[in-house]
Amino acid sequence: MLVKWNALWRLMRFDRPIGILLLLWPTMWALWIAGDGSPSVKNILIFCTGVVLMRAAGCIMNDVADRDFDPHVERTRCRPLASGELTVRQAILTFLIVMLLAFGLVLMTNALTIKLAFAGAVLASTYPFFKRWTHLPQVVLGLAFGWGIPMAFAAETGQVAAAAWLILLINVIWSVIYDTLYAMVDREDDISIGLKSTAILFGRHDLVILRILKVLMVVLLVLLGVRLQFGWPWFAGVVIAAGLFVWQQFIIVNRDRDACFKAFLNNNWVGAVIWIGLLAAYALDR
Numbered sequence: 001m002l003v004k005w006n007a008l009w010r011l012m013r014f015d016r017p018i019g020i021l022l023l024l025w026p027t028m029w030a031l032w033i034a035g036d037g038s039p040s041v042k043n044i045l046i047f048c049t050g051v052v053l054m055r056a057a058g059c060i061m062n063d064v065a066d067r068d069f070d071p072h073v074e075r076t077r078c079r080p081l082a083s084g085e086l087t088v089r090q091a092i093l094t095f096l097i098v099m100l101l102a103f104g105l106v107l108m109t110n111a112l113t114i115k116l117a118f119a120g121a122v123l124a125s126t127y128p129f130f131k132r133w134t135h136l137p138q139v140v141l142g143l144a145f146g147w148g149i150p151m152a153f154a155a156e157t158g159q160v161a162a163a164a165w166l167i168l169l170i171n172v173i174w175s176v177i178y179d180t181l182y183a184m185v186d187r188e189d190d191i192s193i194g195l196k197s198t199a200i201l202f203g204r205h206d207l208v209i210l211r212i213l214k215v216l217m218v219v220l221l222v223l224l225g226v227r228l229q230f231g232w233p234w235f236a237g238v239v240i241a242a243g244l245f246v247w248q249q250f251i252i253v254n255r256d257r258d259a260c261f262k263a264f265l266n267n268n269w270v271g272a273v274i275w276i277g278l279l280a281a282y283a284l285d286r
Contacts, residue, residue, distance in 0.1 A: 007080040008094060011063060012056035018265055019059065022178065024051045025271025026171040027148040029278060033163060033228065034156035037282030043155050046105050047148060053102040058124045058144060060095040064088060065128035066195075073189040099124075112154040120147040131190075135201035138183070142175030143168070166224055173217045174267070177210060181248070181264040185257045207249065214245040221274065230281040237277020241270045 013019055027047050031039040063070065063081045070082035080086040099121060106117040123144035130137035146168045153164040176198055183190065183199035184206065190197055202209045218238060225234045248263035 004086070007085040008090075011060055011080045011086060011091060011094065012098070013059040014056070018268060020052055020055050021268045022175075022271060023055050023145045023148070024048065025268075025275055026146055026167065026174070027051055027152055028275050030149040030152035030164060030167055031156065032275075032278055032282065033167070034153040034161070037285070039152075039156055042108070043152070046108060046155070047152055050102055050105050051148065053098050053105070054120070054124055054148070057095055057098045057102065058127065060091050060098065061125055062128040064091050064095070065132075069193050069195060072193050073186055075186060075189075106151075109151075109155040110158060112158060112160075113151050116147070116151045116154055116160075120144070120151065123147055131195050131197060133196070135196040136198060137196065138176040138179040138198045139172060141179055142172030145175055146171035163224065163228060166220065166227070170217055170220045170224065173213055173220070174270070177213050177217065177245075178264050178267040180206065180210060181252065181260050181267075184252070184255060184260040185264075206255075207252065211249060214242075214249070218242045218245070225281075230278070231284045233280030233284055234277045237273045237275075237280070240273045240277075244270050244273070 009015060031043060031047055035043070063079055066076070067081040067088065070076035070079050076082060081088065081091055103117065103121075106114050123140065127137065127140040127144045130140045149168045149171060150160045150164045153160045180198045180202065183197035187197070187199045191200060199206060218241070221238045221241070222235065224230075225238065244266060248266055251259045252263050
């Protein structure tokens with residue numbers, strides 16, 4: 001039984017919290033902006049818990065979708081479904097339980113947030129399958145990982161302001177950036193088994209396209225700060241994030257697998273410094 005619990009823990013990726021953090025940061029940006037620097041404690045608790053649950057649900061469905069591919073990829077062959085530790089039935093049952101828990105959280109918000117949650121559930125359930133049909137599954141991942149942004153605005157204000165959609169766009173671009181780095185680790189394996197990704201689509205132009213996307217994200221973050229009249233700490237955070245992007249580009253110049261994975265992990269700090277800049281901007285404005 002202990003082995004099963006360990007396998008379920010790994011199925012939901014609780015042993016690798018990086019995905020939780022990458023989902024958490026843009027949700028926190030949205031909550032603080034929607035709450036004008038003082039979001040309700042209730043919504044903070046709901047959305048932090050929801051982030052953990054929805055990331056777990058997405059990981060479960062990802063492993064269900066990739067159960068026939070993961071055994072052929074070096075990085076994923078030991079996942080619980082790929083190795084046979086768990087059955088598909090057990091994974092689906094766990095997914096449904098996690099989704100029900102997440103829906104229970106949403107019921108503590110308001111009608112608009114509940115309506116948006118249904119779209120979020122569809123995105124979380126389907127995005128892993130897009131790598132079979134399109135080279136842009138990272139775009140769908142960005143929408144799935146970022147859907148907490150309009151939901152946060154809805155929960156805090158009862159409506160979804162234009163700023164929410166700008167933040168969602170920023171998050172989609174960011175998701176393409178960090179998940180392309182992640183996909184570059186598996187590029188050769190994915191090509192051999194017929195899966196699709198932006199890393200494969202970009203090919204030898206990957207470094208240039210990543211550079212362009214990072215510049216675009218920084219420009220949009222500056223635009224968001226100007227539009228919302230943030231103080232200098234926000235822009236300082238954006239500058240530090242830009243510096244981290246430059247460092248990422250430097251270490252992946254040879255497309256080494258370990259370096260690409262290291263650059264992927266570094267995006268946690270990109271999200272963190274932007275949030276710290278946001279907190280400081282609101283604190284300065286008080």
